[in-house]
Amino acid sequence: MSYSITVIDYGMGNIWSVLSALRYLGCNPIVSSTPSEIARAESLVLPGVGSFRKAMGTLRQTGLDQAILHAVQTDGKKILGICLGMQLMASRGSEDGDTPGLGLIPTSVDKFSPQEIGANKIPHIGFNLVRSKPDARLFRGLPEAADFYFVHSYRMLPESLSGKTATCMYGAEFLAAYERDNVYATQFHPEKSQTNGLLLLKNFLAQ
Amino acid sequence: MLKKRLIFTLLYNRGQFILSRNFRLQNVGDLEWLQINYNFSHISYSIDELIVLDVTRGERNTEAFYGTLKILTEGCFVPIAAGGGVRAIEHARALLRSGADKVVVNTPLYKNKGFISELASEFGQQCVVASMDIKCAADGSYQAWTENGSRSMVGSATEWIEMVANNAVGEIYLNSIDRDGTGQGYDLKLLDQLPPGMTKPVILAGGAGNAFHLAEGLADPRADAVATAHLFNFVGDGLKRARQSLIAGGVDLPVWDIQLLEQHLRSDDAASLS
Numbered sequence: 001m002s003y004s005i006t007v008i009d010y011g012m013g014n015i016w017s018v019l020s021a022l023r024y025l026g027c028n029p030i031v032s033s034t035p036s037e038i039a040r041a042e043s044l045v046l047p048g049v050g051s052f053r054k055a056m057g058t059l060r061q062t063g064l065d066q067a068i069l070h071a072v073q074t075d076g077k078k079i080l081g082i083c084l085g086m087q088l089m090a091s092r093g094s095e096d097g098d099t100p101g102l103g104l105i106p107t108s109v110d111k112f113s114p115q116e117i118g119a120n121k122i123p124h125i126g127f128n129l130v131r132s133k134p135d136a137r138l139f140r141g142l143p144e145a146a147d148f149y150f151v152h153s154y155r156m157l158p159e160s161l162s163g164k165t166a167t168c169m170y171g172a173e174f175l176a177a178y179e180r181d182n183v184y185a186t187q188f189h190p191e192k193s194q195t196n197g198l199l200l201l202k203n204f205l206a207q
Numbered sequence: 208m209l210k211k212r213l214i215f216t217l218l219y220n221r222g223q224f225i226l227s228r229n230f231r232l233q234n235v236g237d238l239e240w241l242q243i244n245y246n247f248s249h250i251s252y253s254i255d256e257l258i259v260l261d262v263t264r265g266e267r268n269t270e271a272f273y274g275t276l277k278i279l280t281e282g283c284f285v286p287i288a289a290g291g292g293v294r295a296i297e298h299a300r301a302l303l304r305s306g307a308d309k310v311v312v313n314t315p316l317y318k319n320k321g322f323i324s325e326l327a328s329e330f331g332q333q334c335v336v337a338s339m340d341i342k343c344a345a346d347g348s349y350q351a352w353t354e355n356g357s358r359s360m361v362g363s364a365t366e367w368i369e370m371v372a373n374n375a376v377g378e379i380y381l382n383s384i385d386r387d388g389t390g391q392g393y394d395l396k397l398l399d400q401l402p403p404g405m406t407k408p409v410i411l412a413g414g415a416g417n418a419f420h421l422a423e424g425l426a427d428p429r430a431d432a433v434a435t436a437h438l439f440n441f442v443g444d445g446l447k448r449a450r451q452s453l454i455a456g457g458v459d460l461p462v463w464d465i466q467l468l469e470q471h472l473r474s475d476d477a478a479s480l481s
Contacts, residue, residue, distance in 0.1 A: 016306050020281055025472075049308070050331045120209070121406050123333040123377055126431065127210040127255060127461035141471055147210060147461035149255075149286055151308075151333045151377075169208065192286045192308065194252060194461075195468035202471060 005205065006041035009033045010064055012048040012055045012084060021191035025202050035067035043077055043205075044068065048084035052093035052109060052154065055084055056101060065102060072104060078182040079104075080204045086178065086185035087154060095154055104183050107161055107175075109154045117171035123153040130176045130188065132166035138179055138186070139166060140203045146196045148176070148188035155187060182207075210461045211425045212255040212432035213450060214410060215441075217241070217279070219261045219291070222271060226438050228388030230340075230356040232262065235438050238275055244442055251283040252465055253446040258336075258380070258434065260311060261291030264355060269298065273305040280306030288336050294322065296329055303330065311380065313338045314353045316371050317360055327375030336410075337376040339368065341397055342384040349400045356384050369402035376407065380434065383413030390416025390440055398429040408432065416440050418449035425458050 022029040059065040071077045081089045090101040093109040127147040132139035155174040158164045163180030167173045178185045190197030218225045223234040261272045289302045290311025299310045315322045340352045341364045349364035383394040393414045411424045412434040424433035
């Protein structure tokens, strides 16, 4: 089965592994860094590793922010945000100074506080157990608790989010994945999470 | 609860994958050898992370290394760290564009802290793996060594680990020069050299020869991960068997079901055929 998918390249982090995972699943992903290409895309992946402020700055400068919002909110295209890509979907982030995000997920992204993580180390690096809701579309076919690879210091909290899909414990509970209508996001890296992650990506493609 | 990690380290030297013993290098085979003897796309399901280091002494052919990295990492769905002689942002970027998620640095940790900060501000500090080579002196004290283990740093290993950990690095790869490639087991005393209140994840490396050694390292709460770079001790399905025995022994490693995805992909094919 072949899916048309566009991976947004805005110069932050490793898109190679995302492409490699999508190809493994039978896709021929398109890499795009311009608003006009986003407008032509069928579905989107917003990857990324790095600083929230810097990434939002780049998205704004290039006009990719408006192109993404138009594609998702007006045209109803599905989007998957991965790691920093998920964080950028929030209303705001506090990394390197308070910065507005894309506003697709109505919450903020803040650093793990020492109170919540206790003796755990920052960044949160490694595989951790993600608990998903039984009806979560991204987690179809996966056990209710499955291991995924994380690498991050900032997180969203699951409180008051109607699209809460999956959570993870790192001292306290944080939001590991989100899905609502055509907006999907994972704080972990599915492309780095062995077959668990490949299955999740496949579920996104099949939506 | 964060899982522990089992890391495989590949050492690359001018197109060859090598065995290092106490930092003396011995060629083992090229990429083809590695594919035949490790069936890499399969073995990658037995590890939690891959580290690929270009340990070439002298002039490096970076383009050839990027190419090899791309081939190795295709179909390898775990985090990948790469390094060796990284002294410029563009070098790091090229590694990240060739399949790496993190960049491993060693000598600049001591000589060029500004470069470490630059790397972190460009790619995030989670992207920077600090590789430290540690050696035990005759009097039992531990020192950090740089430049492929050829020069010792003045001061104790603890002081240097503390200094490095306070820089913008994401994790620390502690390698024992004495145990490197010996297969005698990790030098667990390396973990005694950690400064109090260590807040960065620690990878223990150097000396693993069998699954028991890996278990021994992982059992220490101060180690977040263990690495092995020994190309012969885990050849064939050695890593797979080691992982199975670790999980059976109660080590908290991540789990995934390879069959699960295959079932889904197969049922997909069946659906598209019908």
